[in-house]
Ligand code: SF4
């Protein structure tokens with residue numbers, strides 16, 4: 103056994119094998135996706151930027167039950183609620199810290215009225231530290247902006263839930 | 264070239280012409296070397312990318328060719344940070360201590376039968392001295408940074424270089440015996456006459472040992488324990504930023520090119536053609552293929568540079584004790600053994616170099 107080991111060592115067999123592996127890879131088809139020009143397809147289940155949705159009549163869905171903030175593992179959601187003039191309970195503050203959020207989607211699962219959702223937008227940025235706090239207005243605006251596409255994605259995924 | 268210069272500056276003393284000639288040669292080689300490094304950085308990233316089934320840099324310039332120039336500009340524009348507790352003088356000196364020997368060693372490299380900056384008698388010895396001098400830069404950089412990681416890195420580099428220096432020296436002794444001269448030009452001349460009379464066949468083990476210890480000398484993968492990213496972040500140059508880091512980088516790549524060019528010169532016949540000694544080619548129209556020229560040296564050097572990068576893409580880093588046992592227990596005994604074999608071959612008049 104020792105002699106075989108010695109021969110293996112001296113002839114550098116293992117090194118040659120390793121070289122061949124990488125040389126083969128050198129001529130293999132490249133799998134790089136030229137990102138900004140070419141994009142890979144996204145699953146409808148993709149969890150991206152958070153948004154708050156509205157009913158068809160424009161009323162916000164959120165009823166300030168605070169289930170999402172309770173379930174959030176990163177404690178990224180801060181909610182304060184008050185009674186509105188029509189007697190319903192609504193949030194006056196709904197902040198999500200985009201730096202704390204880990205995009206786990208638990209808040210979406212917990213929400214009883216399908217208010218908070220994750221869109222499949224992942225290309226967004228902010229230039230100032232303060233902008234990481236997504237306020238209620240910003241979240242509702244995101245919801246309005248990507249409403250159709252989000253609803254479509256949720257419909258596609260609903261069969262598997 | 265030199266005749267042209269002489270006629271052009273005929274009003275000057277011949278001494279002055281010699282000086283200008285040498286200086287312009289030095290300038291040409293230095294500029295070419297820096298361009299080589301620029302190319303090499305691009306080449307390395309591209310080759311490693313291809314071996315990972317990626318395409319590598321492809322944004323700056325056509326096919327990403329200007330990537331390394333962009334990197335250089337970025338590095339030059341960065342702030343040079345000198346740590347508070349660092350020894351300022353040595354901190355700034357040590358990158359140069361690494362770069363100057365790396366550049367100076369090229370003085371004795373024969374690029375072609377005509378082009379060599381200084382054809383000194385003890386060329387091989389000079390090279391051995393200068394390649395080991397680089398370790399001072401590494402040790403000083405680690406010590407002057409006043410950082411534990413940098414210090415660990417430089418200690419590792421020192422031990423490693425001592426171990427591999429010996430194997431390298433013995434490998435060179437073999438070449439010296441075979442070539443019968445310390446002049447690099449004469450060593451190449453001793454290998455003339457086709458692929459089969461190059462030294463790599465009779466000195467095959469030394470050829471391999473020399474290249475392996477060359478890799479270890481330049482602190483490249485898989486022997487880059489001096490900068491092992493995983494355990495000591497970047498080793499001896501962890502505290503360097505901006506241009507200091509760029510100089511370390513430059514020196515590393517110049518050393519890489521130096522080892523490649525030396526391996527080609529000492530074992531693969533330097534400027535000799537691959538087709539030399541093939542009689543039907545020599546008499547046909549393709550006789551230019553058999554002429555010795557710089558071109559052949561460049562091809563061989565490029566091959567070894569590719570092997571450097573290939574190694575980096577293929578193998579994980581050695582463990583420290585493995586590194587040491589490879590150096591002391593494998594490479595050095597092999598070289599000593601082969602020098603013995605060579606002596607016997609010499610006495611029995613076997614082999615191409617027998618006189
Ligand atoms: S996605 Fe997860 S981490 Fe982000 S807000 Fe919702 S529950 Fe919290």
Ligand code: SF4
Pocket residue numbers: 163164165166167168169170171181212213214215216217218
């Ligand atoms: S978003 Fe949904 S879970 Fe969160 S407070 Fe509003 S209704 Fe409750």
